[in-house]
Amino acid sequence: MNRIPLPTLFFSANRLVGHGVETLVRTVGSLKGIFCDAAAFEKLPQDAIAYEVSSYLPVPEGSIGSLYFGITRIHPHLAGNEYMMTKGHFHTKSNCAEYYWGIEGEGVLLTMDTAGKCRAELCFPGSLHYIDGRLAHRMINISEQIFSFGACWPADAGHDYQTIAETGFSARILKLNGKPCLVSLNNNKCTQLESI
Ligand code: M6P
Ligand code: ZN
Numbered sequence: 503m504n505r506i507p508l509p510t511l512f513f514s515a516n517r518l519v520g521h522g523v524e525t526l527v528r529t530v531g532s533l534k535g536i537f538c539d540a541a542a543f544e545k546l547p548q549d550a551i552a553y554e555v556s557s558y559l560p561v562p563e564g565s566i567g568s569l570y571f572g573i574t575r576i577h578p579h580l581a582g583n584e585y586m587m588t589k590g591h592f593h594t595k596s597n598c599a600e601y602y603w604g605i606e607g608e609g610v611l612l613t614m615d616t617a618g619k620c621r622a623e624l625c626f627p628g629s630l631h632y633i634d635g636r637l638a639h640r641m642i643n644i645s646e647q648i649f650s651f652g653a654c655w656p657a658d659a660g661h662d663y664q665t666i667a668e669t670g671f672s673a674r675i676l677k678l679n680g681k682p683c684l685v686s687l688n689n690n691k692c693t694q695l696e697s698i
Pocket of ligand 2: 592655
């Protein structure tokens with residue numbers, strides 16, 4: 503009798519494992535230039551893990567109509583009062599949206615439009631976030647444990663890191679009086695984010 507085949511991909515301890523899964527590790531040192539306080543950033547252990555992305559990329563990049571899937575685990579570091587975060591990117595193709603969802607720990611999804619307007623959403627296990635293809639997006643770990651989230655995006659979306667490297671996000675999530683706040687770098691306005 504034929505057996506129904508087992509799946510080849512699994513979530514295990516909030517990592518993606520299985521045949522064909524690739525893992526990218528970004529060290530703290532590889533994120534030089536993205537934090538507000540450069541001196542505080544230099545004091546962090548530069549070879550510590552900032553975040554790991556395990557992805558299933560079953561088709562060549564650029565394949566139209568196909569999907570990629572990833573789980574990212576951001577470690578809890580603070581560069582001064584700025585929480586650890588992903589590099590963040592725009593999609594090269596602005597008609598390619600993405601889903602993020604919270605798996606473990608607590609974080610913030612920060613988005614920014616091409617005019618520099620930022621918006622923050624709390625992300626926690628079970629929260630689901632639809633990201634319009636025109637918005638830059640970055641995840642920030644505001645918890646004291648690993649913050650992990652899932653992502654699903656079109657294989658032809660492309661990552662534009664250059665625009666972020668040149669302009670940065672105009673708002674940041676900073677730990678002020680022990681709490682995460684959305685701080686606009688344009689006018690120094692702070693909005694407290696209620697922790698769940
Ligand atoms: C998610 C997806 C990936 C992305 C990763 C890390 O898993 O959006 O495409 O690479 O997060 O984010 P970044 O590339 O901005 O460092
Ligand atoms: Zn993306």
